[in-house]
Amino acid sequence: MRKGSHAIGAGGVLCCRGNWKARSPVTPKTRLLIGGLSACAVALGLGRFAFTPILPLMQAAHGLDTQSAGWLAASNNLGYLAGAVWAGLIATDRGRHLAFTACLVVVAASLAAMSLTSVEWVWNLIRLVAGIASALVFVLGAALVVPALAGLGAARLTGVHFSGVGLGIILSGSVIAWAGGWGGDNAAWLTAAALCGVLSAASAWGLRHVHGSGAAGVSHPAPAPFSLGWLSAAYFCAGLAYIVTGTFLVVVVRATPGLEPIANLSWIVVGLAAMPSSAAWALFAARFGFRLALIFAHLLMAAGAGLLAITDSAIGAMVSALLYGGTFLGIAGMAMAFGRAIAPAHPARAMGMLTAAFSVGQMIGPVAAAFLADWGGWMPALLMAALVTLAGVPMLMAGKR
Numbered sequence: 001m002r003k004g005s006h007a008i009g010a011g012g013v014l015c016c017r018g019n020w021k022a023r024s025p026v027t028p029k030t031r032l033l034i035g036g037l038s039a040c041a042v043a044l045g046l047g048r049f050a051f052t053p054i055l056p057l058m059q060a061a062h063g064l065d066t067q068s069a070g071w072l073a074a075s076n077n078l079g080y081l082a083g084a085v086w087a088g089l090i091a092t093d094r095g096r097h098l099a100f101t102a103c104l105v106v107v108a109a110s111l112a113a114m115s116l117t118s119v120e121w122v123w124n125l126i127r128l129v130a131g132i133a134s135a136l137v138f139v140l141g142a143a144l145v146v147p148a149l150a151g152l153g154a155a156r157l158t159g160v161h162f163s164g165v166g167l168g169i170i171l172s173g174s175v176i177a178w179a180g181g182w183g184g185d186n187a188a189w190l191t192a193a194a195l196c197g198v199l200s201a202a203s204a205w206g207l208r209h210v211h212g213s214g215a216a217g218v219s220h221p222a223p224a225p226f227s228l229g230w231l232s233a234a235y236f237c238a239g240l241a242y243i244v245t246g247t248f249l250v251v252v253v254r255a256t257p258g259l260e261p262i263a264n265l266s267w268i269v270v271g272l273a274a275m276p277s278s279a280a281w282a283l284f285a286a287r288f289g290f291r292l293a294l295i296f297a298h299l300l301m302a303a304g305a306g307l308l309a310i311t312d313s314a315i316g317a318m319v320s321a322l323l324y325g326g327t328f329l330g331i332a333g334m335a336m337a338f339g340r341a342i343a344p345a346h347p348a349r350a351m352g353m354l355t356a357a358f359s360v361g362q363m364i365g366p367v368a369a370a371f372l373a374d375w376g377g378w379m380p381a382l383l384m385a386a387l388v389t390l391a392g393v394p395m396l397m398a399g400k401r
Contacts, residue, residue, distance in 0.1 A: 018359050029152050032145055035206020036197040037164035039104070039141035045168010045271070046199070047107040047134035048076060051127070053177040053250045054159040057185035066251075070370030073247040074363045075124040077131035078093040080217075081359035085134065087211050088352060093211050100207070103199035106133035112193035115186040122374020141203070144210045159279025159369050164381040165329055169271030171195055173250075177264040223305040224341040226291065228350055230399030231342065232357040234392035235335045238298065239361030242328045244369040245305055248323070252308060252378045262314050273325030281330030290338035294331060301327040302389035304339050309382035332358070 026034075051073070055390035058064045083103075090096050110130035114123060145161050175195065195299030211349055249270065285293040304323030335358075339350035365388075369381040 003193070003229075012391050013089035015054055015331055029149070029157070030152055030209065031206045032148055032152070033157060033160050033206075034160035035203045035210070036145035036272060037167065038203035038206065039137055039145075040197050041168035041171070042107050042164075042196050042203060043103060043134040043138035043141065044165045045170075046192055046196045047130050047137070048080070048248065049165075049169050049225050050111060050172040050176055050189075051076070052247060053172050053264055054180055054185055054188045054192070055247070056088040056251050056254050056263070057177060057188055059251070061185050065084070066373050067370040068120055069247070069251075070366040070368075072120075072123055072127050072367035073243065076127040076134075077132040077243065077331045077359060077362035077366075079128040079133075079195065081131075081133040081356065083132035083135025084139055084355045084359065087136050087143075088348060090140070096132050096140050096383060097208075097211075098119045099136050100144070101204055102137040103133040103140075104203060106130075107137060108193050108196035108200055110260050111189055111196055115189040115193075128244070137203075139208065144207055144301040145243065148210050150257040156279075159282055159333075162278040163275040164328060166271045166273070166275030166277070166325070168199075169274060169325070170268055171271075173264050173267030173271060178268070184359055200201035210237040211345070223306075223339075223344055223393055223401040224290070226306030226338070226342050227399040227401065228339060228342045228353060231335065231338060232353050234298070234360040234399075235308065235331075235354050236337070237388050237395070238301070238328075238331050239358035240365040240368075241305065241361075241385040241389040242301065242324075242331070243362045244381060245320075245324045246309065246314070246328065247366045248378070248381070249308070249321065250374075255378065256317070258312070259314060259317055261316065266317050269318055269321040273322045277326045277328075277330045279335045280326075281334055284330075285334050285337070290341065290399060294334050294338070295393055297327045297331045297334070298392045298396070301331065305382050305389060309379045309386065312399050370387070 040391065053066075055069055085098070087096075090099055092329070101222065106131060110126050110133065113126050117126075142161070146155075146158055149155055149157055149161070172192065174190050176188050179191035210357070250263045250267050253259050253266045281293060281297060284296075284355040288296075300323050304320045307323070308320040311317055335354055336351055339354045341349040365385070369384065372381040372384055
């Protein structure tokens with residue numbers, strides 16, 4: 001190996017030209033985490049969830065109704081499904097890097113493009129493209145960072161990578177919401193695009209020398225004794241339910257008399273709770289097992305949605321935001337890890353099946369919630385989310401072999 005280079009085994013390679021220490025005080029591990037955290041902030045924290053605090057501004061400025069908002073969310077989630085499938089079809093390392101870098105730019109451009117029109121079908125098209133690009137950034141970024149961290153002996157830091165989602169949510173509830181309060185929805189979208197551009201540059205810098213590599217000849221552990229079909233069904237329920245709160249939380253809090261001033265703060269609380277949640281749930285699952293951890297997380301997320309449905313107090317809204325932020329990323333991370341454990345010889349098949357189930361749920365959730373909200377207010381919509389989350393619990397109980 002050439003002097004000054006760094007190689008990472010166990011599924012990832014980090015190639016650094018020249019003498020690292022002479023060029024930068026930043027260690028390979030820190031650079032990985034900066035790149036990965038920024039990618040997650042771009043892909044989901046901003047690419048998907050910047051929409052949540054901007055939605056009330058769009059409704060005020062353009063008369064966007066609840067069902068139209070639901071379809072905008074569904075379009076983004078349809079794009080995410082297409083992007084996740086596309087990511088799995090990219091076979092070469094060079095192709096993955098090119099797609100990852102290009103999609104960082106596309107996510108930022110899509111956020112800016114939302115400020116250029118008020119035509120709903122164009123908005124839907126833009127959100128579809130944003131969903132495709134967000135999925136490619138998220139999936140390909142994880143495929144680069146997670147094995148590379150393992151190769152550095154730092155697999156325990158994977159939760160830091162995924163905490164970027166929480167960082168993006170915090171930015172959307174603070175900086176972006178402030179810009180929207182000052183200049184309306186167009187200013188909010190442009191601010192989101194600017195933040196996305198900065199984070200995209202950080203991600204591209206952090207991951208430009210990281211390369212994924214397969215581990216040939218590795219023996220696989222025995223499959224976990226659980227049904228992948230039941231796990232997928234429970235994950236469908238989680239996808240349908242979580243996106244209801246994820247899309248409409250700020251709208252719901254703002255619509256509750258007396259709680260308008262804390263609407264954006266509730267979204268910041270979601271981000272603060274989300275940042276450590278992946279690592280915390282990973283530790284919980286390591287102690288009690290994926291099945292019990294997922295059941296507990298489903299119960300907490302259902303409690304959060306149910307509380308939001310009935311509360312008219314600031315404390316209730318904040319507790320609901322805390323329960324939501326503290327569970328949705330954990331459920332996603334544990335379900336994917338559980339899927340790999342169920343099918344260790346075919347992890348791509350398991351993750352593809354789970355992603356498809358989750359994405360279909362994400363497409364149905366906001367449309368169904370918008371219909372219920374127009375019919376009977378936000379209480380039935382949120383109670384639906386809570387009940388669907390609870391429906392995943394018996395599925396998780398039934399799947400054990």
